[in-house]
Amino acid sequence: MSSKTKITVAYGDGIGPEIMKATLDILEAAGAQLEYEVIEIGEQVYLKGISSGMEPGSFESLRKTKVFLKSPITTPQGGGFKSLNVTTRKSFGLFANVRPCKAFSPFVKTYFPKTDLVIIRENEEDLYAGIEHRQTQEVYQCLKLISKPGSEKIIRYAFEYARKYGRKKVTCMTKDNIMKLADGLFHKTFLEVAKEYPEIQTDHKIIDIGTALIAERPEIFDVIVTLNLYGDIISDVAAQVTGSVGLGGSANVGEEVAMFEAIHGSAPDIAGMDIANPSGLLNGAIMMLVHIGQPEVAEKISNAWMKTLEDGIHTGDIYQPTLSSKKVGTNEFAKAVIERLGQVPSSLIPAVFDKSATAPMQIKLSPVTKSKKELIGVDVFVDWDTERRNPDVIGEKLRKANADGLVLQLITNRGIKVYPGGMAETFCTDHWRCRFQTAGQSVITHKQILDLLSQIEALGFDFIKTEHLYAFDGVRAYSLAQAE
DSSP, X not given: OOSOEEEEEEOOSXXXXXXXXXXXXXXXXXXXXEEEEEEOBSHHHHHTTOTTSBOHHHHHHHHHXXXXXXXXXXXXXXXXXXXXXXXXXXXXXXXXXXEEEEOOTTTSOOSOTTOEEEEEEEOSOBGGGOXXXXXXXXXXXXXXXXXXXXXXXXXXXXXXXXXXXXXXXXXXXEOTTTSTTHHHHHHHHXXXXXXXXXXXXXXXXXXXXXXXXXXXXXXXXXXEEEOHHHHHHHHHHHHXXXXXXXXXXXEEEOSSOEEEXXXXXXXXXXXXXXXXXXXXXXXXXXXXXXXXXXXXXXXXXXXXXXXXXXXXXXXXXXXXXXXXXXXXXXHHHHHHHHHTTTOOOSSXXXXXXXXSOOSOOOOOOOOOOOOOEEEEEEEEEEEXXXXXXXXXXXXXXXXXXXXXXXXXXXXXXXXXXXXXXXXTTOOXXXXXXXXXXXXXXXXXXXXXXXXXXXHHHHTTOEEEEEEEEEEETTEXXXXXXXXX
């Protein structure tokens, strides 16, 4: 290789500097063609008053190198600090989180020795949009945002990944039996995209039973694609059932920039003790080498790492007295891997990485077809805590509001219909959703809504939020109330 690839490196906090040094020592010994641009991130940057945990100049480094090898960081306790990972993912469009979860039995203890799956998690939206509000004395909300292009992009990435790496099946996981619109969009998009990959098997699991199956029979899965929050949870479940969260590497991939890291935290309680396992960050670095077009070096390191496991040279987190030959610290483990460069494991399957064109996968989205959008109602959310929270009282008062036929149809509390015809046993908070539509659900105007809100205020109510109700191509595009 004649030229070196410049990457951005962050040593992080806690055990971060130790495992980064060990990782870079291995990369250098293996002949990785790299130049480093080191940036400071994490706790010390937060404490300077920079809420993102990364100085503006560091973002410029990532913009230039487009490759980020990152150690874990510590976020100070208390409010006012943003998640550095979430900020980086969103700022650079790192829409795909890729988590390989593979068992290395018997050298790493696991009850599921056949596990070899990859979780591909949507990385930019869902509840991680971080849009939250306190609306009443009792009720807080967090908005779950799912987009059609965001869903299609991650789903196409999962199928392209499966095709590129010879995977046979892609499983979609959602909760669309409850969130029929948001998660329903993701599932529907999955079914549409799957038709373009007939050679790949597909299936769908509701996320709760899907998570249970990962914990009980992880070997039945190959590639899993899912939404942000679910992916965050099942990634750690899958890593744990393979034997250790401490071994897992992770890639966060966008169309231009990619970030590679360990999946574990900064473990400040063992910082500086030379006992941390560098394997998670090393496996992230191996993914990075494949990404930047150095798969041969990635294979050499991965095979040496597995040979080290086979030889029983283990850090304390995976040490087994009946199997391990030697308990080592961070530096000694790295030296053991370096000594085995050029060797391959004898019982574990040797690593073989894709050596075809390594340019980032280009995801082409489907053409957008505009639907006819019609405003047919409005939900007005009200903060009301008088008259013993009797739904009939608030209902009868709000029935007096009439904006040219736009009138109260029902009231819910935490999604359950309480007026008209609610049940006396239903517990109510101080947060009420009041749905207004015309008798025939005909198209309404913004002027009618403004008139309605003026009338609601005149009736003495504190409206805290509105949500417009739309139909797209004549199809209702909002949820019905429970028990409606």
